[in-house]
Amino acid sequence: MRKTRKKSKLKDLWRRLKRNKLAVAGLVVLALLIFVAIAAPLLAPYGYSVQDSKASYAAASPEHPLGADKLGRDLLSRLIVGARASLMMGSIAVSIAASIGIAIGATAGYFGGWTDNISMRVLDIYQSIPMLLLCITLAAILGPSLQNAIIALGVCSVPGYARLMRASVLTVRDKEFIEAARAVNAGNARIILQHIVPNAMAPLIVEITMGIGSCILAGSLLSFVGLGVQPPTPEWGTMIAEGRNVMREHPTLALYPGICVMLSVLSCNLLGDGLRDALDPRLRN
Amino acid sequence: MPALLEVQDLKKYFRTGSGMLHAVDGINFSLEAGKTLGVVGESGCGKSTLGRTILHLLDATGGRMSFDGEDITNPKRAELRGLREKMQIIFQDPYSSLDPRKSVGETIMEPLKIQGALPKGDMIAETRRLMDSVGLAARFENSYPHELDGGRRQRIGIARALSLNPKFIVCDEPVSALDVSIQAQIINLMLDLQEERGLTYMFVTHDLSVVKYISDDIMVMYLGQMVEMAPADELFRDTRHPYTKALLSAIPIPGIHGKTKRILLRGEITSPINPGPGCRFMARCRHASEGCSQPQTLEECSPGHFVACHIHGEIV
Amino acid sequence: MEEQGNLLEIRDLAVEYHTDEATIYAVNHIGLTVKKGETIGLVGETGAGKTSIARSILGILPMPPAKIVSGEILYRGNELLRLPEREMRKIRGNKIAMIFQDPMTALNPIETVGFQIAETIRQHDSVSQVEANRRACDMLEMVGIAMGRFGDFPHQFSGGMKQRVVIAMALACNPELLLADEPTTALDVTIQAQVLEMMQSLRERLETSVMLITHDLGVVSEFCDSVAVVYAGEIVERGTVEDIFDRPGHPYTLGLFGSLPRLDATERRLKPIKGRMPDPTNVPEGCRFCDRCPRAEDRCSKSPPAESEIAPGHAVKCFFAPQR
Numbered sequence: 043m044r045k046t047r048k049k050s051k052l053k054d055l056w057r058r059l060k061r062n063k064l065a066v067a068g069l070v071v072l073a074l075l076i077f078v079a080i081a082a083p084l085l086a087p088y089g090y091s092v093q094d095s096k097a098s099y100a101a102a103s104p105e106h107p108l109g110a111d112k113l114g115r116d117l118l119s120r121l122i123v124g125a126r127a128s129l130m131m132g133s134i135a136v137s138i139a140a141s142i143g144i145a146i147g148a149t150a151g152y153f154g155g156w157t158d159n160i161s162m163r164v165l166d167i168y169q170s171i172p173m174l175l176l177c178i179t180l181a182a183i184l185g186p187s188l189q190n191a192i193i194a195l196g197v198c199s200v201p202g203y204a205r206l207m208r209a210s211v212l213t214v215r216d217k218e219f220i221e222a223a224r225a226v227n228a229g230n231a232r233i234i235l236q237h238i239v240p241n242a243m244a245p246l247i248v249e250i251t252m253g254i255g256s257c258i259l260a261g262s263l264l265s266f267v268g269l270g271v272q273p274p275t276p277e278w279g280t281m282i283a284e285g286r287n288v289m290r291e292h293p294t295l296a297l298y299p300g301i302c303v304m305l306s307v308l309s310c311n312l313l314g315d316g317l318r319d320a321l322d323p324r325l326r327n
Numbered sequence: 328m329p330a331l332l333e334v335q336d337l338k339k340y341f342r343t344g345s346g347m348l349h350a351v352d353g354i355n356f357s358l359e360a361g362k363t364l365g366v367v368g369e370s371g372c373g374k375s376t377l378g379r380t381i382l383h384l385l386d387a388t389g390g391r392m393s394f395d396g397e398d399i400t401n402p403k404r405a406e407l408r409g410l411r412e413k414m415q416i417i418f419q420d421p422y423s424s425l426d427p428r429k430s431v432g433e434t435i436m437e438p439l440k441i442q443g444a445l446p447k448g449d450m451i452a453e454t455r456r457l458m459d460s461v462g463l464a465a466r467f468e469n470s471y472p473h474e475l476d477g478g479r480r481q482r483i484g485i486a487r488a489l490s491l492n493p494k495f496i497v498c499d500e501p502v503s504a505l506d507v508s509i510q511a512q513i514i515n516l517m518l519d520l521q522e523e524r525g526l527t528y529m530f531v532t533h534d535l536s537v538v539k540y541i542s543d544d545i546m547v548m549y550l551g552q553m554v555e556m557a558p559a560d561e562l563f564r565d566t567r568h569p570y571t572k573a574l575l576s577a578i579p580i581p582g583i584h585g586k587t588k589r590i591l592l593r594g595e596i597t598s599p600i601n602p603g604p605g606c607r608f609m610a611r612c613r614h615a616s617e618g619c620s621q622p623q624t625l626e627e628c629s630p631g632h633f634v635a636c637h638i639h640g641e642i643v
Numbered sequence: 644m645e646e647q648g649n650l651l652e653i654r655d656l657a658v659e660y661h662t663d664e665a666t667i668y669a670v671n672h673i674g675l676t677v678k679k680g681e682t683i684g685l686v687g688e689t690g691a692g693k694t695s696i697a698r699s700i701l702g703i704l705p706m707p708p709a710k711i712v713s714g715e716i717l718y719r720g721n722e723l724l725r726l727p728e729r730e731m732r733k734i735r736g737n738k739i740a741m742i743f744q745d746p747m748t749a750l751n752p753i754e755t756v757g758f759q760i761a762e763t764i765r766q767h768d769s770v771s772q773v774e775a776n777r778r779a780c781d782m783l784e785m786v787g788i789a790m791g792r793f794g795d796f797p798h799q800f801s802g803g804m805k806q807r808v809v810i811a812m813a814l815a816c817n818p819e820l821l822l823a824d825e826p827t828t829a830l831d832v833t834i835q836a837q838v839l840e841m842m843q844s845l846r847e848r849l850e851t852s853v854m855l856i857t858h859d860l861g862v863v864s865e866f867c868d869s870v871a872v873v874y875a876g877e878i879v880e881r882g883t884v885e886d887i888f889d890r891p892g893h894p895y896t897l898g899l900f901g902s903l904p905r906l907d908a909t910e911r912r913l914k915p916i917k918g919r920m921p922d923p924t925n926v927p928e929g930c931r932f933c934d935r936c937p938r939a940e941d942r943c944s945k946s947p948p949a950e951s952e953i954a955p956g957h958a959v960k961c962f963f964a965p966q967r
Contacts, residue, residue, distance in 0.1 A: 057663065218424035221384055222484070225416050226438035226491065227408050240428045369831035370802075476919055477689070506688035506858060511902035511915030518912070533831065536904040540913065563906065577836035579861030581903055583888045591840055592833050596801065 058320040065316020071309035079125040086119035091274040099292055111284065111295055120276035121302055127277040128306065131192055131261030131270070132254040138196030139257075140250050143203025144239065150204070151211030151242075152234055162208070165201045173198050177260060181269040188277075191270040195257050206249055210242035217241075248318040255310030262303050278303050329396065330357035331527050332381070332495060337390035339373070339380045346601040350376040352551035353390070355625070358544075360494070363521070363528040365542030365559065367535055367574070371599065373551040374531045375419075378497035381529070382414050383407060395494070412442065415488040419500035421480030425472040431458070431483055432468040438490040457486040460523075462516060478509035485516070495527045502537060514540060535578055539563060544631070547571045550599050550607040553625065557632040567634040569642060570608045606636070614642050649717075650852050651677040651700070651820060656714030658695045661707060665924035669695045671876040671931075672713065677820065682846065682853040684863035684884075686899075687873030690920060693856045696873075697822045699724075700854075701741055702731045718820075737767040740813035744825040746805035749812075750797040756808045757783065757793030760815050767816045782811040786841055803834035807841065814845060821846075824856045839866055860903060864888055869956075872896050875920050875931040878950075882957030892959035894936045930961070938963055 060066055078085060087107075094114035102109045108117040146165075150158040168176075177198040184190035214220070215238065223233050262279025264270035271277035278299040285296030339351040350373040358364050368374045379385045381392060383402065391400045394410065402410055418424035425434055432454055439450045455465055461482040472480055481501060488496055498517070502510040518541065520526060532538050538545055539559055546556040547568065555568040566572050573590040594611040605620035606612070612619070616638065623635040658670035670692045677683050685693045698704045700716055702723060716723040718734065726734070743749050751759060760779035764770065770778070780790045786807040797805060806826060813821060826842070827835040843866065846853055855867060863870055864884060871881040872893065880893040891897050901914035918935040921927055927934065933943040940962070948962045 218418045218420055219426045221379075222416070222418060222424050222487065223426075223437070225382060225384060225411060226487065227411050227441050228437070229441075232441070237426050237429075241426065369833060478919060507860075507899055508688065508902045508916040509919065511904070511913040512917075514904070514913055515915060534904075535832075536906050539906060540904045540911070573833055575906075577832040578906065579835075579839070579859065579865045580906065581860035581864050581888070581900070582907075583864050583884055589836050589840065591837055 055320055059316050062316040062319060064312045065320075068309035068312030068316065071305060072313060075125055075129060075306055075309070078122055079129045082123045082126055086116075086122045088116040088119040090120050090123040090276050091115065092119075099288075102294075108298055109292075109294055112288070117295065117298060120281060121278070121298060124276040124278050124281060124299065125302070127188055127265075127271045127275065128258050128261060128279070128303070131188070131195060131277075132258035132306070132310075135192045135195035135199065135257040135261065136250055136253040138193070139199035139253065140203050140246065142196075143200045143205075144207045144246065146200070146204040147207025147209075148211050148234055148239055148242070151208035152215055152230070152238055154215075158208070161204070165204055169201045174260065174263065177264065178267065178269060181264055186269045186272060188271045188275070191261060191264045194269075195260055195264070198260075199253060199257065202253070203246065203249060206245055207242060210245050211238055214238050214241045244321040245318075247321065248314050251317055252311055252314035255307035255314075258306050258310070259303060262299075329359075331360040331395060332529075333357040333393045334381065335391040337377070337380060337392065338388040339376050339385060340388045343600060348600050349373075349551045349602055350599065351380060352602075354548075354553055356546060356553070356556065358495075358527060358529065360527050361521070361525050362543040363530055363541055365538035365545040366529060366531045366548060367533065367538050367545060368548035369533055369574075371550070371596075372548040373599075374533075374548050375499050377548070378416065378499050378529060378531050382416055382497055383410070384416070412491040413493050414495045414497070415491065415493040416497045416499060417481075417484050417488045417501045419503055421477050421484055421504060422472070424484055425480055427472055430469050430471055431463070431475075434472075434483055435486045435490055438487060442491060453490070457490055460489070460520070461486045462512075476509075477505050478512060481505060481513055482516070485513075485520070489520070489524075492524075493526075495529070498528055498530045500532050501530075503532065503534065510537075517541065535575060547574065550597060550602065552607060553633070553635065554608065555632075555634045555636075557634075561629070561632055565629070565632070567628060567632070567639040568608075568636050569612050569614050573611075614638060648678045649676045650679045650681075650719065651675075651854075652717040653696070653700070654715050654717070656696065656699060656716065657712045658692070658699055658704065659710050659712050661710055667923045668926050669709075669876055669923060670699070671926075673873075673876075673878045675871055675878065675881070677852050677854060679819075680850050680852055681869060682855060682867045684867035684870045685854060685856045685873055686858065686860060686863055686870060688858060688920060690923060691873040692876040693873050694824055697741065697824055697854065697856055700822060701735055701739060702726075702728075703735075703741075733767075736763065736813075736818070737816045738818055739820045739822065740816070740818040741822040742806075742809055742813050742824065742826045744828055746802065746809045746829070747797075749809045750805060752797055755794045755796055756800070757795075760808070760812050763812050763815045778815065779811075782815050783808075785814075785845065786811045787837075801834075803830050803838060806830060806838055810838070810842065810845075814849065814851070817849060818851060820852045820854065822854050822856070825858070826855075827862065828857070828859070835862075842866070860899065872899070875926060876923065877931055877960060879932065879960045880958065882954070886954065886957040890954075890957070892953055892957070892964050893932075893961050894938055894963070895932050898935070898937075 092115060097106060097110040097114035098112055100106050100110040106116050110116055146161055150161040177194050180194040180197060181191050184194060220233060220237055223237055261270060262282065265277045265279030266283040271280055273280065281299040282296045289296055334354060334356050337351055337354045341348040341350055354377060356364065366374045366377065376385065380387050393399060399410055435457055436450055436454045439445055439453060445453065458465060458468065463479060463482050463486065467475065467479065502513050505513060514537065521528060530538060530541055542559045544556060545559050545562045547554050547570065549570050555571045566575060573592050576590045592611045597607050597610050604622045606623045609615045609619040618637050623637060625633045625635045627633050628639065653673065653675040655672050655674060656670055657672045660667040660669055685696065687693050695704065699711060700723065711724060757776065757779050760782055761775040764775040764778050780793055783793060784790055788804060788807060800808065827838050830838060839862065857863060867884055869883050870887040871878045872895065874895050880887065880896050887896060891900065898916035902916060904913060916935050921931055921934065927944060929944040929946055930948055933939040936943065942962060948960055950958045950960045951964045952958045953964050
């Protein structure tokens, strides 16, 4: 009985989401990208580091559908395998950022007073430094690797989630059902975890979806400047960086990974937009 | 019969940007077990704050309280836990007082879970028994609040308040948000529960006709202070304070015969922030005279009938 | 002869709300007339369809999901439902004005109240700013607010004062019909008394017809000439205030009186109507009140009763209505 209820809530969300064609398109593209990333070894026609000196800068052909790079590596295979690093950067970094942000935002918003004041002022300072600069500095200190790039990205995106969560918690905190919980002896931890967070999550879900897009973008940038994924592992940002030098002669080398980044970011944003509308209780009927 | 709840000179002030807001300012009363005290007043008179301060949902600024013979003014953590199992609250708004993401069963069971005295199977059985006693069909156990109407939601709120088997319940406008026909069902339910369980109520409302139905004694509040308190029948028969009179005459009576002339209040409502020492109703009172700017003392004009107006005997 | 005095006539109005899963039958073929200078009370519970009726008159139903499936609304003989939006705009606010329940949402928080009233006047009459301001001042005076507060912002007023400003705005263009949707529900009783008293005297002075939507039978008995009792999208009883309060004919009306806590009552128990209003997406085939009705018989659940006039102007939609 309970299971069907929960399911019907999800169904309700899906019913409202599917009215928005762009959001559905975003969801489909995203699902496709995730599938490609997971099944990369099976889908890629060549190994991502297999070199073929004869195919250096090969144009599109039946053997290499999208051509090959300077070392004769198949571009399509590298794009497919590159989806893994890019999506991983996006999703793991956002998970880190969102969990820290939600924890900070929920405590600050619920307790208010000096807890709130101190954490918000710290975030103020944090946010006065340009995010990318901070991210690059952090990644540089930690040393260039995929893992460190993810940590840097995650840590740098915390403030947005923390602020949003705090604002959302403030609207829930003064509802009578919180007072009702306190009246039956519920402790702070129980109130936050059981009542506040579940009711404050809706705007966060939207932000998280959109955040995946911006983390993929920022991740590519880190790789582009050499602080992310290290060669020969392919990643879209690194591939753009490599293709940049031969942009005039072989534009496709930078163009295709560029399109991949754009597609993934766009689909995240479209889905996020759609979710925002679908989750808005005022539009419910 | 000893009093179950005794409140002496209770004060609750809020700090605001422009000064101290005197929400509850020196309230005294005692309430016997099994009785109902109606607290009446208009929005902003501090009646809800009074209820929440007694339940320690808000910290009192001053005064003393005792419950069941024990001093409960500054309870320790552990004492507060025990106290809350004996004192509960029913809220006004059946929409915002229920967590929209918890099912009916989960909401009613939560207090039992926190108490942790029963094994899981007993808790479920107890929840069903509670639902039955407030007239909620068992099939709603897994429903969510937004699927139910106002009356049924208010029944959930009542069941939650009853779950720890309290002695005393603060009812904060429990029927104000409901339609007339549903309101009557809930009032009757509350009267039945009081009889069955020997509950003591503090019934906070702005609706004098509802309070007359349910109360033994009625306290009228104005801007944080008690202006009049009397047994229910007497308050209506022998109204003393000019504010109570105006309040009574302002209620539109559903009937077309024997209309009385309304007392219309003029003037601005006194600000509850840093109020002066005199009568707070003075600015709107048509009987206002010089003596009104002095502090008003509560006078017992007949047994159990208190009034805070120095000229209550002279006005008609 | 009778037709001449009618300012507004609603015939066979039916409103439905269509959502993905269900159709809500909000207003079910109702008929109603408002005479010139008359105050009619529309009484009923939440979700009975009162507000949908008022919104249909003003042409401000949210469409979709709402849909007017049948009926006509005649205002001085003009069919409002077929009027183009351009024409309707001239009537709305000008001839027919509406007061909403919540004064907070009806006022723009960043403009002064005087300016807002003057704007309303200028939207409907082509007068100069100076003239509009002068009339706005007059309106404020009329609702008992000092002229000196012309330049104050809404947040500087109390709830009762705000509702008066809203009333001043609604009356600024001297409408012939005022639709008041629970105008005093959000107010304290002493403030409600002031606002009602003021509306009463304004009505007498300006000869405005009023349709008062409320759930409060007390307000109706003090303020209205005639009453329509609305239940689950139907008018189950209508008549003069005397008809309804002295000789109620419909079991629902009787039930409402039984549920009402009264100051003059002596018994300790109320007599509530059992059960609750039918789900508006799934209304009973017969009488909509039959599930809750103490007198219900077999025929009540089979087909809906017709409206029968038990005295001139006093109509009841019930099989048990005493025949004339």
